[in-house]
Amino acid sequence: MLSNKRISLKGPDLLAEFEDNWQTEMGAAIIGKERVVLRGKDLLSELSNHRWMELIVFSITGEESSKLARLLEGMWVISTSFPDPRLWNNRVAALGGTARTTGALALSAASAVSEADAYGLRVTTRSIDMLFRFKKNLDEGAKLEDLITREFKKYRVVSGYGRPLVSKDERVQPLLRFAKSIGMGAGPYVKLALDISDYLDKSRYRFQINVSAVISALMADEGVPPENLSYFGIFAFISGMYPCHIDAKNKPEGTLFPLSTQRINYTSEHVHRKWISGGKI
Amino acid sequence: MTEADKNPQREQITTKIWREEAEPDNPFAASTCYCSGYDVYGDLLGKISLIEYIWLLFKLEPPTESQAKIFESLAVALANPGPRDHSVRAAMNAGVGGSTRASALIAAISVGAGNLGGSREVYTALQYWQQCGTDLATWQEIILNPPKEERADVWPEFEHTPGFDPNGASCPTPVKQLLDHLCSIEGTDTLQWLQKHRSDLQNYSQTPLSFSGVAAAAFHDLEFQPEQAEIIYLFLRLPGAAAHALEQEKTGFSRYPFFANGLTLTNDPGPIPENA
Structure with a gap:
């Protein structure tokens, strides 16, 4: 926690107070003492037997939860590990392979691309936020139908419902089955997500639930705030990206979905123009 | 007849920016590229300046x-934010x-994309310009009561007025x-104004x-859209980042700040006994 003195400082005084003075509870490598501390625990002894996902959960939240870690692992296996280079973020990983860049450059770019509006991290972040807002409003007496109509009016989307290419999402039932197998998936937010799905399916919108809403609901039932869900998901797609990248790297260079010049559809009328130096006057 | 009509069976990239004609011996190589x-290579090269070409790519008309x-x-002013800048x-x-x-x-791009001095700040500041124009009362209102996004997003919320330096003293x-x-x-x-x-x-x-505030106003005068300003600001700041990165690569980490004495761990549990 920052002291009151530090909080009250402003401008250059604030920066001067922090110069060579980073005080943190998060952790550090105690150089020369063979110790590493993470959130008050010794990484090399107290945390050394943790599974990687358990450590990630602890790093992000400061709380230890094997259950949440297991749920996250299952969620990413089922919902975000498709090894298909046609998917937009995976295709970045594959293009990196066909253009012979490094694995880290290709996969980090592909991961950054996963923070998308049409799929991926922005959808789950908005979906869990919507579920929290809906639940609060419903508890205060609002009607689900009104909330959905308002959401559509304001944002033209109900995050977590509908899908870019197909309507039905094949991942929903396997993920719900997995959650059930580890004693989860029966909370109020999963019920709310399915209630929204029922309503949309029968309404004029005809949208079906996609896996983002299920992920968001499972996380909401665990009390995960939107910000943490977006952190959890940063590398959710990585397992599907590796094969796309490796496959393209192992095939002849430049052969991933090559495009001839005819594959460019120039939609303006082609008028051959001549440049006049100095630009327009 | 559009290219799509000629090859209805193949998916295409749709663009108003770029047109290509193929080399006679290779449909995968362009003989002529039109922007x-x-x-581009038969007329613009040798006549157009880099900044005019960048303008043309985004605006499709000469400046x-x-x-x-x-x-x-603007490009000169932004080209090197200097080695103290977060992105550099x-x-x-x-x-x-x-x-x-x-x-x-x-x-440099990832760090320079943010709300503090980065391209997201320019994007948001330009939205403010679009909303407020040159009406002082509207500016006062938006600065004192900034718009809040009701929904959560991957972008953090602004903690200061876009285009102004929260850690500054005078301009x-x-x-x-x-x-x-x-x-x-x-x-x-x-x-x-x-x-x-x-x-x-x-x-x-x-x-x-701050620089981002001047940049946003300049982008408004140049009639760029916020998303165009965001992405142009990102790449205009890269030359300095590139030059400084190469210089430090040669110099090495031993002559670069590590802040060896700059960190204090406030909750160190201390050494764990081996038999604990």
């Missing part, structure tokens, strides 16, 4: 003389460790020099104008 109707001057001046420091961190050069620019000389210079060029109504009312806006926000 908005201009033959006027004064537009090109404003855009070029990110690039240098790649350099000193011997990371890939691409990762130096990725680091730095280079920011004023850039503003003054741009105002000397024709077609800078927004910038001239900003020059006139800089003190008012700074009083409302209680923070000084």
